[in-house]
Amino acid sequence: MLLAIDVGNTRIKVAVFEKDSLLDQDAFDKTEAVNRFSKILEKYTQIENAILSRVGFLDETVLKCLESRLTLHVITPDSPMPFYNRYETPKTLGIDRMVLASGAVFQFPKQNRLVIDSGTCITYDFIDADDNYLGGAISPGLRLRYESLHNYTAKLPLLTLENPSGLIGGSTKQSIHSGVVNGFLCEVDGLIERYRQQYQVLTVILTGGDTDFLAKSVKNTIFANPNFLLESLNHLYQYTINK
Numbered sequence: 001m002l003l004a005i006d007v008g009n010t011r012i013k014v015a016v017f018e019k020d021s022l023l024d025q026d027a028f029d030k031t032e033a034v035n036r037f038s039k040i041l042e043k044y045t046q047i048e049n050a051i052l053s054r055v056g057f058l059d060e061t062v063l064k065c066l067e068s069r070l071t072l073h074v075i076t077p078d079s080p081m082p083f084y085n086r087y088e089t090p091k092t093l094g095i096d097r098m099v100l101a102s103g104a105v106f107q108f109p110k111q112n113r114l115v116i117d118s119g120t121c122i123t124y125d126f127i128d129a130d131d132n133y134l135g136g137a138i139s140p141g142l143r144l145r146y147e148s149l150h151n152y153t154a155k156l157p158l159l160t161l162e163n164p165s166g167l168i169g170g171s172t173k174q175s176i177h178s179g180v181v182n183g184f185l186c187e188v189d190g191l192i193e194r195y196r197q198q199y200q201v202l203t204v205i206l207t208g209g210d211t212d213f214l215a216k217s218v219k220n221t222i223f224a225n226p227n228f229l230l231e232s233l234n235h236l237y238q239y240t241i242n243k
């Protein structure tokens with residue numbers, strides 16, 4: 001039994017796996033980490049190993065708590081990956097992006113793949129049919145767009161995600177929703193379209209905290225799976241650590 005841990009920029013997401021089956025999952029704020037990890041480990045006493053991918057900060061006490069109870073495998077830029085890394089600055093590539101790319105290689109072998117992770121940031125990661133990881137794009141996520149409009153202007157209120165009533169925002173609130181949400185959807189649809197122009201046969205995988213919202217609204221056909229990163233960690237563990 002394996003505990004997969006994704007320390008994101010905002011939240012921590014975890015899943016318990018028995019071979020290929022996801023038995024349980026949880027998502028929580030970093031301040032709750034020690035508490036929530038203890039609960040999971042009490043419930044699943046058979047967990048002996050954990051695999052961890054970290055982009056956000058994680059307190060030493062949390063790491064110590066995990067290490068005292070199980071064998072912790074932390075993914076690093078030097079961990080073996082199932083693709084050729086052609087990024088020009090491999091040392092600065094986000095670990096989460098590497099894990100997503102490896103998941104795409106394991107779950108969708110030998111095809112052009114674009115992984116879109118819509119979380120704090122939206123990341124785009126492209127792996128070609130010969131398993132070359134070429135890079136992609138980084139842009140602000142939905143919540144970040146709402147927050148930056150509020151934080152960097154004098155008059156704009158902080159709103160939470162809501163479907164715009166239409167294209168033409170007829171009030172301050174509707175203008176913000178239209179700009180953030182319609183802009184986000186046009187970005188995702190537009191970028192997928194541009195990748196398809198370069199690579200006619202393309203598999204698009206969608207994941208991250210905003211998966212469900214996005215999957216309902218994008219025009220392009222995609223595989224939507226909010227747990228793709230956690231499942232990719234499970235595959236990485238099976239293929240590279242527990243060989």
Ligand SMILES: Nc1ncnc2c1ncn2[C@@H]1O[C@H](COP(=O)(O)OP(=O)(O)OP(=O)(O)O)[C@@H](O)[C@H]1O
Binds near residue numbers: 009012118119120161
């Ligand atoms: N409980 C929640 N807390 C925060 N964001 C949430 C929550 N539920 C859904 N979301 C949405 O998820 C997005 C954040 O995604 P996610 O939780 O994957 O981010 P994250 O923890 O920072 O991970 P990453 O760093 O991998 O993007 C936000 O844009 C927000 O709209």
Ligand SMILES: CC(C)(CO)[C@@H](O)C(=O)NCCC(=O)O
Binds near residue numbers: 009138
């Ligand atoms: C882009 C984020 C913040 C997304 O979580 C993360 O992947 C990261 O910190 N990346 C480093 C920069 C890069 O990937 O080139």
Ligand SMILES: [K+]
Binds near residue numbers: 117118120121122
């Ligand atoms: K992300």
